[in-house]
Amino acid sequence: xxxxxxxxxxxxxxxxxxxxxxxxxxxxxxxxxxxxxxxxxxxxxxxxxxxxxxxxxxxxxxxxxxxxxxxxxxxxxxxxxxxxxxxxxxxxxxxxxxxxxxxxxxxxxxxxxxxxxxxxxxxxxxxxxxxxxxxxxxxxxxxxxxxxxxxxxxxxxxxxxxxxxxxxxxxxxxxxxxxxxxxxxxxxxxxxxxxxxxxxxxxxxxxxxxxxxxxxxxxxxxxxxxxxxxxxxx
Amino acid sequence: xxxxxxxxxxxxxxxxxxxxxxxxxxxxxxxxxxxxxxxxxxxxxxxxxxxxxxxxxxxxxxxxxxxxxxxxxxxxxxxxxxxxxxxxxxxxxxxxxxxx
Numbered sequence: 232x233x234x235x236x237x238x239x240x241x242x243x244x245x246x247x248x249x250x251x252x253x254x255x256x257x258x259x260x261x262x263x264x265x266x267x268x269x270x271x272x273x274x275x276x277x278x279x280x281x282x283x284x285x286x287x288x289x290x291x292x293x294x295x296x297x298x299x300x301x302x303x304x305x306x307x308x309x310x311x312x313x314x315x316x317x318x319x320x321x322x323x324x325x326x327x328x329x330x331x332x333x334x335x336x337x338x339x340x341x342x343x344x345x346x347x348x349x350x351x352x353x354x355x356x357x358x359x360x361x362x363x364x365x366x367x368x369x370x371x372x373x374x375x376x377x378x379x380x381x382x383x384x385x386x387x388x389x390x391x392x393x394x395x396x397x398x399x400x401x402x403x404x405x406x407x408x409x410x411x412x413x414x415x416x417x418x419x420x421x422x423x424x425x426x427x428x429x430x431x432x433x434x435x436x437x438x439x440x441x442x443x444x445x446x447x448x449x450x451x452x453x454x455x456x457x458x459x460x461x462x463x464x465x
Numbered sequence: 466x467x468x469x470x471x472x473x474x475x476x477x478x479x480x481x482x483x484x485x486x487x488x489x490x491x492x493x494x495x496x497x498x499x500x501x502x503x504x505x506x507x508x509x510x511x512x513x514x515x516x517x518x519x520x521x522x523x524x525x526x527x528x529x530x531x532x533x534x535x536x537x538x539x540x541x542x543x544x545x546x547x548x549x550x551x552x553x554x555x556x557x558x559x560x561x562x563x564x565x
Contacts, residue, residue, distance in 0.1 A: 244547035269469060276477035286476040293467050296475055303479040309511055310480075314488035316504040319495060326492060334485030339511060344547070346508045387524040388533075388559035394520035395537040395554030397512045402541035404509065411509060418510040419517040426518050437519075444514035445507060452510070453502035 238358020244396050245340045246362030250370040251389030252280055254381075257374020259284070263291040267375035274371035278338060278364065281437065282306045305439040312446070313342040320345070322352040329353050336360035340393070343400045410456040418448035529561035 253274055260270035265287065277283050285302045288294075314337055321330075333356050341359055345351045381389075405412045425431045425440040435443070495501055516534075524530045537554035545553075 334488035399550035449506035
């Protein structure tokens with residue numbers, strides 16, 4: 232059980248971050264004409280930020296089902312890489328039905344925290360998923376029901392929580408490895424190109440841009456600085 | 466007439482399958498060095514690409530966001546843990562926006 236409670240604790244920061252992000256999703260969904268229970272249901276069954284945002288945009292515009300499917304695949308393809316990546320770190324008992332059930336919780340942040348572990352067992356991963364799931368659901372519900380009840384300054388500050396958490400995951404590893412630092416710098420440079428070059432920012436949806444930048448930088452890293460077996464757990 | 470329920474099924478179903486199929490399907494340790502290296506780098510490149518430059522525009526003020534990230538980075542380099550870093554970033558943004 233120790234592993235489960237350790238997981239819950241590790242998920243607190245993610246849960247807090249999700250609370251604020253999904254709060255804005257709730258507000259947005261109601262603004263698009265969805266009822267509070269629809270917004271909540273979307274969050275509880277889907278558990279992703281960019282994909283849900285793309286999803287309600289398409290629903291509100293009465294877009295096609297195929298369009299919905301294509302947008303979800305491009306925005307979410309990064310999860311497949313994460314799932315394969317984490318499959319290499321799971322303990323021996325974490326397989327079969329457990330993976331089918333817990334695979335649902337493979338969000339960017341849960342994945343990032345889990346992959347910072349040397350080995351991920353079922354209980355830790357399950358515990359890690361608890362607070363983010365509660366935060367994501369509760370945030371959506373409050374956003375949908377309460378709308379803009381928090382002052383804008385507090386909302387603004389909360390919006391950085393999730394990014395602060397990303398920095399907390401990246402920085403300690405990057406300071407120890409110049410190679411990893413270089414790979415990260417390349418990913419950031421590419422990401423800036425997709426953001427600031429008008430042709431790219433207009434034509435490439437942000438979820439897909441993230442996948443492209445991440446894959447390109449990781450390929451470059453694997454080509455230039457392949458990891459040796461022993462060095463991986465450092 | 467498009468139905469909310471069919472939309473929801475596509476949205477939730479495709480997201481779930483994209484996550485779960487590779488997770489359940491890859492059972493063995495991958496031995497290929499290139500693939501292993503790729504999988505080692507991918508978590509960090511995903512997070513880096515999501516954070517920059519999007520985080521700068523996440524709050525009402527680009528300077529406040531930059532200050533929040535900077536303070537967060539300092540705490541992160543000191544290995545203060547996820548929650549502390551996230552809270553420190555938020556407080557910095559709140560304070561910076563009040564001052565600016």
